[in-house]
Amino acid sequence: MLVLSRKRNEVICIGENIYVKVLNIHGGKVRLGIEASREIPVRRAELPDPKPSELQEDIPVDASLEAIT
DSSP: OOOOOOOTTOEEEETTTEEEEEEEEETTEEEEEEEOOTTSOOOOTTSOOOOGGGOOSOOOOOTTSOOOO
16 A cells, blocks of 8 residues: 655646545545546445446536646
């Protein structure tokens, strides 16, 4: 496991097309913005994999998030 330290608004690049940005740090919580192709599934690890019938084509994105790149 690679462990990195990042400050607010700093970005981590994974490969050539996945970006993880630290949006906010408040107390013990870190808010992340993740930008990746729609073909790459992104989910919280504690949630089970969705069934194919539960997948949604267009999931609304919070328009207030700044572009990561």
